[in-house]
Amino acid sequence: MPLDPVSLLKDLVRCPSVTPADAGALGHVEAALAAAGFECHRVPRGGIDNLYARWGAKGHARSFGFNGHTDVVPVGDPASWSTDPFGAEERDGHVWGRGTTDMKSGVAAFVAAAVDFVTETPPDGAVILAITGDEEGASVDGTRALLDWMDTRGERMAVCLVGEPTCPDRMGEMMKIGRRGSLNAQLTVRGVQGHSAYPHRAVNPLHALVRLCDRLASHPLDHGTDHFDPSTLAIVTIDTGNPATNVIPAEARATLNIRFNDSHSGAALTDWLGTEAAETDAAFGTRTEVAVTVSGESFLTPPGPLTDLVSAAVAAECGVTPVLSTSGGTSDARFVKDHCPVVEFGLVGRTMHAVDERVAVGDVHALKAIYGRILRDYFA
Structure with a gap:
């Protein structure tokens, strides 16, 4: 039966x-x-x-x-x-x-x-x-x-x-x-805490993080391949944990997800994120850690x-x-x-x-x- x-x-x-x-x-x-x-x-x-x-x-x-x-x-x-x-x-x-x-x-x-x-x-x-x-x-x-x-x-x-x-x-x-492959990246940007009225005495990690996120989100990864749509990058959260309006925080974090096609690898995208972070640090005087997890190529x-x-x-x-x-x-x-x-x-x-x-x-x-x-x- x-x-x-x-x-x-x-x-x-x-x-x-x-x-x-x-x-x-x-x-x-x-x-x-x-x-x-x-x-x-x-x-x-x-x-x-x-x-x-x-x-x-x-x-x-x-x-x-x-x-x-x-x-x-x-x-x-x-x-x-x-x-x-x-x-x-x-x-x-x-x-x-x-x-x-x-x-x-x-x-x-x-x-x-x-x-x-x-x-x-x-x-x-x-x-x-x-x-x-x-x-x-x-x-x-x-x-x-x-x-x-x-x-x-x-x-x-x-x-x-x-x-x-x-x-x-x-x-x-x-x-x-x-x-598509999937990559998650946690960005942690460290600066120097200070009074918001005296920003020259601090190093604002949020300014660097916002600039970095804009650079990443504005960059077209590709235009698609024969069997895949264009790769995408989404910023899913930005966090500081700062409740004060007169304090420049010492640290800021963001998380992003990249869904990538067969024109990329997880390793190559990780290198790209590191390069973008280093260039931003050089411009702002910050220190950025990029932690990447590739859940699949x-x-x-x-x-x-x-x-x-x-x-x-x-x-x-x-x-x-x-x-x-x-x-x-x-x-x-x-x-x-x-x-x-x-x-x-x-x-x-x-x-x-x-x-x-x-x-x-x-x-x-x-x-x-x-x-x-x-x-x-x-x-x-």
Whole structure:
């Protein structure tokens, strides 16, 4: 009997798996996979639980992988929801609850598709599922841990599909073939405190910081590339902690985020920030510390066999050919790309992370059908 993805989705939503809690979510997935003959391994690290499941021989040249997560973001104020955020209520043709869109429906759909596929038409190859509980958090002990564990065990995916929501408004309209890189920088500018009536006796770090932020924000990083929009730089906060109107503070701080395309690297952007800070310090007599964290480099899976495979399956099931996009934020595909070619395809993401998050029941069944067709075509 085919595995119902909506039933599995409801089981998953009823697990309040806010990162880093698993709350039993991976247990539902493991039970469904183990019953279909998948070899399952829990891969815990750093207080995070992860699941690796494989049907077929280890190291097979033809091995199709799915990646996804069962952890969710917090619900916010439960009273602002029209239903229990972890109740998995079905009404108005939707299942309601935290994680329905991002991305327990995706996990339920590819688990159901994989189970039905290996049960009905056992392939000559391997089907692999790598599911984490740490995508919405620091993402240090989730997919990274699974890939590290796979490397030590000789487990390999030849290609991988990440089941994150990718469609802006309607099912099938977009797939992701890459992502921009993301860099966060904390700027700390130190000067000399003094009386605001005697600014010549002080060194005002705010003047330097404002000038530096203006220089950075006014500089066009690029004009876009073949598959990417122009890179962006956003200043997200400026802080001094100074309550007095007659005191020039000794220190000021700012934080910025850069989303960058494949014409840049995290290292090159870090060098640029350092150079701009040094030039500003020389002009103002300040001392600036630049602390950078790169959460992921930009990457691209060029159009080819994998993108053609997914596009054809989406077109066959939805009647629309998906746009190949690199828009949006980051995902665990930024880690998978170091292991094998990877693309992303999933649901409409309009309500992800929102109050009253919900998913259309028909879209969950459609997503399972798409994933099932992808598996059949890959192993044909």
